[in-house]
Amino acid sequence: MTLSVSDVKRIADLAYIEINDNEVKETLNQLSGIFDLIETMQAVDTSTVEPMSHAQSVVQRLREDEVTEADQHGLYQSIAPQVEADLYLVPQVIE
Amino acid sequence: MFNASLKQLSIQLAEKKISSTELTTEFLQRIKQFNPEYNAFITVNEEISLAQAKVADKMLATGQAGPLTGIPIAQKDIFCARGWLTTCGSKMLSNFVSPYDAGVIERFNQAGAINIGKTNMDEFAMGSSNETSYFGMVKNPWDIAAVPGGSSGGAACAVAARLAPAATGTDTGGSIRQPAALCGISGIKPTYGLVSRYGMIAFASSLDQGGPMAKSAEDLALLLNVMIGFDPRDSTSLQHDAEDCAQDLQKPLAGLRIGLPKEYFAEGMSQDVASAIEKALVEYRKLGAQTIEVSLPNAPLSIPVYYVLAPAEASSNLSRFDGVRYGYRAPAYSDLADMYRKTRTQGFGAEVKRRILIGTYVLSHGYYDAYYIKAQKLRRLIAQDFTEAYKRCDIIMGPTTPTVAFNLGEKSGDPIQMYLSDIYTSAANLTGMPAMSIPIGFGDKNRPIGLHIMGNYFKEAQMLNIAHQYQLVTDWHLKSPV
Numbered sequence: 001m002t003l004s005v006s007d008v009k010r011i012a013d014l015a016y017i018e019i020n021d022n023e024v025k026e027t028l029n030q031l032s033g034i035f036d037l038i039e040t041m042q043a044v045d046t047s048t049v050e051p052m053s054h055a056q057s058v059v060q061r062l063r064e065d066e067v068t069e070a071d072q073h074g075l076y077q078s079i080a081p082q083v084e085a086d087l088y089l090v091p092q093v094i095e
Numbered sequence: 096m097f098n099a100s101l102k103q104l105s106i107q108l109a110e111k112k113i114s115s116t117e118l119t120t121e122f123l124q125r126i127k128q129f130n131p132e133y134n135a136f137i138t139v140n141e142e143i144s145l146a147q148a149k150v151a152d153k154m155l156a157t158g159q160a161g162p163l164t165g166i167p168i169a170q171k172d173i174f175c176a177r178g179w180l181t182t183c184g185s186k187m188l189s190n191f192v193s194p195y196d197a198g199v200i201e202r203f204n205q206a207g208a209i210n211i212g213k214t215n216m217d218e219f220a221m222g223s224s225n226e227t228s229y230f231g232m233v234k235n236p237w238d239i240a241a242v243p244g245g246s247s248g249g250a251a252c253a254v255a256a257r258l259a260p261a262a263t264g265t266d267t268g269g270s271i272r273q274p275a276a277l278c279g280i281s282g283i284k285p286t287y288g289l290v291s292r293y294g295m296i297a298f299a300s301s302l303d304q305g306g307p308m309a310k311s312a313e314d315l316a317l318l319l320n321v322m323i324g325f326d327p328r329d330s331t332s333l334q335h336d337a338e339d340c341a342q343d344l345q346k347p348l349a350g351l352r353i354g355l356p357k358e359y360f361a362e363g364m365s366q367d368v369a370s371a372i373e374k375a376l377v378e379y380r381k382l383g384a385q386t387i388e389v390s391l392p393n394a395p396l397s398i399p400v401y402y403v404l405a406p407a408e409a410s411s412n413l414s415r416f417d418g419v420r421y422g423y424r425a426p427a428y429s430d431l432a433d434m435y436r437k438t439r440t441q442g443f444g445a446e447v448k449r450r451i452l453i454g455t456y457v458l459s460h461g462y463y464d465a466y467y468i469k470a471q472k473l474r475r476l477i478a479q480d481f482t483e484a485y486k487r488c489d490i491i492m493g494p495t496t497p498t499v500a501f502n503l504g505e506k507s508g509d510p511i512q513m514y515l516s517d518i519y520t521s522a523a524n525l526t527g528m529p530a531m532s533i534p535i536g537f538g539d540k541n542r543p544i545g546l547h548i549m550g551n552y553f554k555e556a557q558m559l560n561i562a563h564q565y566q567l568v569t570d571w572h573l574k575s576p577v
Contacts, residue, residue, distance in 0.1 A: 003456075007456070008452070011452050011455045011456045011459065012452060014455050014459065015410060015439075015451050015452060015455040016417075016432070016435045016436045016439050017436065017439050017440055017443070017448050017451060017452065018436050018437070018440040027449075027452070030449060030510055031449070031452060031453065031456075033510070033511055034402060034449075034453060034510060034511060034514075035453075037398065037399050037402065037511055037514070038399045038402055038403055038457075038466065039399075040396065040399050041396055041399045041400060041403070041466075041469055041470060041473055042469070044393065044396065044473060044476070046469060046472035046473060046476065049472040049473075049475050049476060050472070050475060051468050051471030051472050051474075051475065052471050052472070052474040052475035052478060053301065053471055054301050054331070054527075055287035055288070055301065055302075055478075055525075055526060055527020055528075056287060056288050056331065056333065056527060058288075058331070058333070060330065061327070061330060063327070072194070075194045076194055076420070076421075078194070079190075079191065079192060079194060079421045080419070080420050080421060081418055081419070081421075081422075081423075081424035082424070088419050088420060090419055090431055090434065091428065091429075091430050091431045091433075091434055092430075092431075093430075093431050
């Protein structure tokens with residue numbers, strides 16, 4: 001497979017990362033090299049193999065739906081970039 | 096005192112020959128003296144460390160001490176520690192003072208251990224040379240022209256240079272074992288799920304596992320006994336019966352079957368590493384072990400599989416860094432999307448961005464099956480290879496790394512060459528099986544070489560036994576660059 005400049009721009013956009021026009025060629029070259037390495041996976045036939053998503057085949061633990069944490073929003077918000085009236089501040093989204 | 100084993104330190108403390116305050120002060124002094132050159136620590140906080148030492152001295156005085164009470168431990172800067180700057184080696188978290196303790200930190204605190212400082216690391220644990228840290232590269236104390244390995248490079252350097260008696264690390268593709276090998280110390284990545292990931296900043300959640308780094312296998316056993324344990328706050332934490340990791344240390348090795356994977360001995364290993372491995376195997380045969388050839392046909396695909404799965408999980412995990420709730424926020428932006436974009440572009444370094452892009456691509460529409468699912472299928476084949484091999488042998492050995500430590504700057508411009516330095520280590524993360532590295536000599540330019548010891552699930556005690564028996568008849572683990 002071959003990556004293109006527009007692929008790189010599209011995935012950067014999806015990942016909320018800016019790549020300027022000076023960097024895009026270099027990024028493309030590096031990613032293409034890495035994908036050449038990744039492509040070597042295709043040499044093995046895996047048509048009958050079940051995917052393995054995790055090292056241990058354990059089931060998701062469940063717990064009672066009850067409050068276990070004390071309210072610590074003051075502590076947690078003390079390290080936030082911008083807070084007002086106990087709310088995290090971000091640029092206005094709705095006009 | 097700084098060359099003493101954890102057991103020796105523990106005895107000295109118990110017998111009141113030294114206090115924890117004195118011991119902590121000695122290591123803080125060493126850090127002050129040597130850290131400007133090595134850059135092994137990102138944060139040192141004498142006030143907190145000495146306050147902990149005072150508490151430990153009380154525990155020691157009142158007979159409440161355990162084996163690690165009063166002993167300073169260097170904590171990798173990936174573990175959240177309340178009141179400590181916790182950066183994960185990134186500009187993104189360069190102002191993040193953690194409001195809570197990681198599970199691992201809690202356990203060390205309960206044991207009365209001292210947090211002697213937060214160690215340098217590759218940014219978000221992505222790297223094999225410690226050169227991607229926002230806080231600068233770490234030097235290898237054996238040769239300051241060489242990398243210490245990564246991502247737990249600060250931890251490996253700190254132990255090797257005797258700036259701390261022991262340290263914690265984390266291992267997603269080799270990040271405990273590779274720097275341990277390159278710095279001539281011992282390190283173990285336990286079975287996935289034994290050490291809590293709560294408060295351990297996530298890189299690739301299905302592969303990440305914390306573990307100890309120290310001078311010897313005996314020290315590792317004491318540390319693992321503190322680190323292992325069920326934590327309900329980590330959804331993949333295992334409810335495994337507690338076991339004393341030191342229980343088998345003294346067992347003789349007669350009859351031990353060591354598997355040597357032909358794929359790991361075929362090519363790629365440098366001559367100095369090959370001859371050190373051969374010498375180590377001679378020692379093991381003298382100890383009564385026998386070696387047999389085994390095959391891991393899919394193991395050579397570990398690196399491509401790893402570089403699909405780890406970036407995929409990383410791109411998801413690192414989406415939380417958006418400049419809203421904690422960490423870095425860009426100073427100027429036009430709207431919300433621009434704030435996310437500028438924050439992430441400025442807050443992440445080049446290697447982290449590269450992996451986020453790879454992960455985003457392999458998870459994107461139309462490529463998910465071809466890359467992500469394909470890699471997960473190969474992950475199963477790799478795990479099956481090991482399960483098959485363990486029917487014929489008790490343990491697998493090989494090199495931890497293909498060469499001794501490379502020079503600073505040698506591979507930093509070539510991501511693929513950097514990735515290949517984890518060629519022998521990443522399989523254990525894919526399978527979730529335990530693996531460790533111990534020092535077995537020196538190679539090119541007198542730089543250290545590590546032996547990779549891989550075991551089946553939950554075989555930590557046996558692996559530590561195998562490493563300890565070697566360390567009883569050799570002295571590589573006692574060598575230090577200082």
